[in-house]
Each structure stands twice: as structure tokens, then as C-alpha cells.
Amino acid sequence: MDHQSTTGSASTSALSDYLPRKIRSINFLKSKAPKKRNKEFQSEKLKSRRREVMLQRPEHQVAGHEAGSGTLGPLIDGSGNFYKPLNPGDERGAHELAFYTSFYSDTRVPHSIRSSFFPSFGGTRILPVPDSPDLLLPHLVLGDLLHAYTYPCVMDVKMGARTWYPSASEKDFEKYWKKDVESTTPLLGFRISGLQVYHESGRWKPHRDGVRKYTVTDVRQSLRQFVSKKPDETPPDCALASSVYGGSNGILAQLLELKSWFEDQTLFHFYSTSLLIAYDKGGKAAQVKLIDFAHVMKGEGIIDHNFLGGLCSLIKWVSEILTDFEPAVGLTDPKAAAGPAEPEATVGPTENETH
Numbered sequence: 001m002d003h004q005s006t007t008g009s010a011s012t013s014a015l016s017d018y019l020p021r022k023i024r025s026i027n028f029l030k031s032k033a034p035k036k037r038n039k040e041f042q043s044e045k046l047k048s049r050r051r052e053v054m055l056q057r058p059e060h061q062v063a064g065h066e067a068g069s070g071t072l073g074p075l076i077d078g079s080g081n082f083y084k085p086l087n088p089g090d091e092r093g094a095h096e097l098a099f100y101t102s103f104y105s106d107t108r109v110p111h112s113i114r115s116s117f118f119p120s121f122g123g124t125r126i127l128p129v130p131d132s133p134d135l136l137l138p139h140l141v142l143g144d145l146l147h148a149y150t151y152p153c154v155m156d157v158k159m160g161a162r163t164w165y166p167s168a169s170e171k172d173f174e175k176y177w178k179k180d181v182e183s184t185t186p187l188l189g190f191r192i193s194g195l196q197v198y199h200e201s202g203r204w205k206p207h208r209d210g211v212r213k214y215t216v217t218d219v220r221q222s223l224r225q226f227v228s229k230k231p232d233e234t235p236p237d238c239a240l241a242s243s244v245y246g247g248s249n250g251i252l253a254q255l256l257e258l259k260s261w262f263e264d265q266t267l268f269h270f271y272s273t274s275l276l277i278a279y280d281k282g283g284k285a286a287q288v289k290l291i292d293f294a295h296v297m298k299g300e301g302i303i304d305h306n307f308l309g310g311l312c313s314l315i316k317w318v319s320e321i322l323t324d325f326e327p328a329v330g331l332t333d334p335k336a337a338a339g340p341a342e343p344e345a346t347v348g349p350t351e352n353e354t355h
Contacts, residue, residue, distance in 0.1 A: 054078060055130060060146050062194030063156035063208060063274070075130065075139070080147045082119070083127060083139035092294035097124065097140060099268075099293040106267065113261050116254070117290055119143045145289055150282025151198035155226055156291075157275045157314065160306040161189045165271035165295040176272065183212055184219050188317075189310030192222055193274060197231040198281045204231045223317055226277075238325045244279050244286050245318050251277060252322065254288040255315050262308045269304045271295040275314075 055075040072085040086093035100121045103109060120143035129135045146152045163185060164176035183191040192214055196205040204225070214222065224236035227244045245251045272295045279286035 055083070055127065057130075058082070058144075058146075060149075060152045060154055060196065062154050062196050062205070063158075072129070072137075075127070076144050076147075080144050081122070082142040082144040083125065084142060085129075086124065086138045086140060088137075095296070096292075096294045099296045100140065103268075103293075108267060109265075110261070113258075117258055117261075117288060119145060119289060119291065145276060145287065145291075146278060149278070149280040149284050151280060153195075153197045153226065153279050153281060155195040155222075155277045156193040157277060158183075158185065158191050158193045159189070159273055159275055159310040159314075160271065161186050161309055162306060163272040163295075165269075165297060167297070168295075179212070184214060184216055187216055188219065189306075189313040190275075192219055195222060195226060197226055197228070199228075199230055199232070220317065224321060227321070238321060240279075241321050241325045246322050249285060251279075251286050251288060252315065252318050254286070255311065255318065258288065259308070259311050259315060262304060262311060264303075266299040266301045266303055268299050269297045269302075270307045271297065273307065 055077055058074055058076050061074065072087055074085070075083045077083070084096075086097060103118070104114065104121050122141035122143075124138045125141050126136050127139050129137055146154065162176075163180055164173050168176065180186055180191075185191045192211055194206075194208045194211050196203055198204075206222075211222075221236065224238050224241075225231035227238055227240040228236040229239045230237055243250070247253065270290065270293070272292065273290055274292050276289045276291050277286075278289075
């Protein structure tokens, strides 16, 4: 099939040229498989380290696997660290570790891009599994992007007109393709995977199963609800559009800066990667970060048009909101920043619920 491209090898080796020898294969994680605590792990040193790290599930996670009930998921320690588990039986973990290792050692990546748009990376750490404290598992140590936020408003946007990667197996291709066609991914070049917005009476957080199947009309509505004081009312007031989307440090300005890099960079192709877009009702600045790198491939000197096309589409939609609600704020001509006009889509009901 077409998706069985020869542009990359198996996912665990696609970035191997960049890596230290000890993590060039899945064997690195197999050697760190979860195990019962033995005498080495019964040492006072490890007991002390476990007491120091008070792990908890991220309260403001809006997409992805959640820790608990036998399911592995990310954890935070309350002091600015975000721990993402590496399952030895899953090659995606080895590949994401390979990406972080190569990305943070690659001098061709501008420091401004790395610090502005990617989570900080602190290697790996062995930690206990929450529901099975006697089992230990390696975790990526990343920066907790919402650590300083009081009332974080968060949106996870899965980027690209396709999320399956060139070397995907038949099974993986079918899984990713099904998710894509049930969403706005092929229509808009992105889909919303989850979001939450704090408001005067609580938190508006649509159920993620409904969000993933949003129509084009639903996406337009959600991008407006995200910057509204009363997101659960119709029509959205977009009262915060100019302060969150606009301005020299707003979401639109950051998206345009990221677009400038993607117009030139040919180092990586970011398949099934998300943009985490967040701002704080407590006053912290808005931010845009790339997350989820389990399927990044080497760029081989070719621009990542899949990601770039979705980014241009998202810029167009955000620009239009600013034009509609605060014409003087727009940082760019929406027509200049835009890709092709979005196609019509069948409008279906949203599945929102307020928590």
C-alpha cells in the first residue's frame, strides 16, 4: 500500500544516526522493564528518593492516555516536572526518547525554537507505577507546561492532514486513518483532541470522545469558546480574543513564528504531533508548545508540508476570529497567512458537557 513508504525505516531506527549507541534500539527499554523491587531497590537511598517525589495525575490533562486503573499515563510531581512513562513493550516510547535525545543535541535547531516551542527535557528517571508501587518503570522527564498556571485554559490540537506515518504497519495505518476520517484532520489539516476553559462558575470541559469527532462548524465554535468568558453560552462572546490570540506575545504571533521555522526546517517530519495551546485565567502568559513525538521521522531534506499545511490552516482560523471581534488587533492579513478555504462539512451535534 501507499503508506508503506520507503522514506523511513522502522520507527525505532528512523533517528538512530543521531543517537548514542546505548539507546539505538528497543533493547534500551527492554533492559529497563518493570521489575519487582529487589535488594538494590530496597536501599535507603531509593526509599528517600521515592518519598521526595510525590507523584500525582495531571489535573488539567485534556487528551492522551490517563494514568490509573491499570493504564499507564503521565504523572507530575508538583514542582515543575512532567513524567511520561516508557513502556518496554511499546516501540513508541523508545522512538520518543530517541527524538528528544537527538533534538536537544542537534545544533541545527535554533535555541529560540527549542526553548519557545518544545518542553524541556531532563533525560529519564525510574519511578514506581502508581497502581503498582512495587513495579518500577523508566519515564521521560519533561517540563510541566502548566505548572505555574492557576486556572489553565488548555487546547490540544493534533496537527497534519494525516497522522499516520510512512513506516506504519497495516494495523497502525488503519487505526490512524479511521481516527483521521472521523474528524476534521483531512478537511482542515488539524483536529481538536481536547480542551478546557475556566470561567466564573467553574470549568467547561467537553468530553474528549465527542471532541475528537468535531465537525468543521464545531471547530469554529470551539476556537471561539476557548477565548470566551462564558464558553458554555451561545454564541460565544470571544471577550478574551484580543488578549489571548492577539498582541505581540499572543497565540497568533507565536503560531506565525513557528510557521517561519517550518517553512525552512527539513530535519524532522512531525506525524501525529500536537500543539498544546494554553493561557491562564490567573494572568500567566499564553503559550504554544509541540508535544507527542512518538512518530517523528527524519526530514531527509524535505519540508514537512503535512504539519505546515495544518499550521497555516490554524493560523487562518485564529486570524479570522481576531478580524471578526477586534479588527485593529490583527497581526497579519488573514488571506496572506491562510491556506485554501476550508471545505464545507456536514454539521453534526456537539457533545459538550460542563464540569
